[in-house]
Amino acid sequence: MHSSCRLICFLLPFALLAGGCKKEATPKETSTATTSGTAPANSALASAPAAPAAAADSGSNAAETTAKLAGAEWALKQDAIKHDPNGQWAIQATASSTYNDAKDTASWSANKVTGAPNVDTYGDNGEAWAPKTQDGGIEWLDLKYPRPVHAAEVRVRESCGAGAVIKVEVFDEQGAGHTVWSGNDPTTDLNYLIVKFPPTTFKTDRVKVTLATNVIPGWNEIDAVQLVGTDK
Numbered sequence: 001m002h003s004s005c006r007l008i009c010f011l012l013p014f015a016l017l018a019g020g021c022k023k024e025a026t027p028k029e030t031s032t033a034t035t036s037g038t039a040p041a042n043s044a045l046a047s048a049p050a051a052p053a054a055a056a057d058s059g060s061n062a063a064e065t066t067a068k069l070a071g072a073e074w075a076l077k078q079d080a081i082k083h084d085p086n087g088q089w090a091i092q093a094t095a096s097s098t099y100n101d102a103k104d105t106a107s108w109s110a111n112k113v114t115g116a117p118n119v120d121t122y123g124d125n126g127e128a129w130a131p132k133t134q135d136g137g138i139e140w141l142d143l144k145y146p147r148p149v150h151a152a153e154v155r156v157r158e159s160c161g162a163g164a165v166i167k168v169e170v171f172d173e174q175g176a177g178h179t180v181w182s183g184n185d186p187t188t189d190l191n192y193l194i195v196k197f198p199p200t201t202f203k204t205d206r207v208k209v210t211l212a213t214n215v216i217p218g219w220n221e222i223d224a225v226q227l228v229g230t231d232k
């Protein structure tokens, strides 16, 4: 059922401006999932890249230039996050459930959230984690990082059905969870939910991301989660 991902990945950014994400090609179907009107005060999100095709359709050089500049800005942001010296990518992951009960390094398994992002197009992709069901409700990822830090930021890279994260927690040395963000995830398309907060007094090497998959119809997939913080 996933052989047509290339097609889906190409069509999705145009067909589904926000929200819904399918595992099978349904070109005629469009989603009208709404974007949130109230971004959480303690999060910031850069805009997604402009679709080059949209600019080409307009036939305007100015629009093409704007699209290229937006594309360059997008690439610079991706590069800065990937190479952030205070950023760490997860080395272990467990999840509430996985698509097709995927284990170990199988497609859509929890392990697909470890390491740096490797999904570069919005849409269903086995290099990201997906829960067992599309719209079942509460699902979570529990992530371990190599180095305990005073955390100040968590970046959740959403690659399909973005916008379903409802809570981010970090865990102290005693194993107690501390909610650093909860609210309405404003992420659309392929992008990071960026959660910023005052540096934690404790050191943490564990992050839990909770989703309500019912709020964004279709599959909700997470490619990677970065923990940002310093030793002191």
Ligand SMILES: [Ca+2]
Binding pocket: 112, 113, 114, 116, 117, 118, 119, 127, 128, 129, 222, 223, 224
């Ligand atoms: Ca991945």
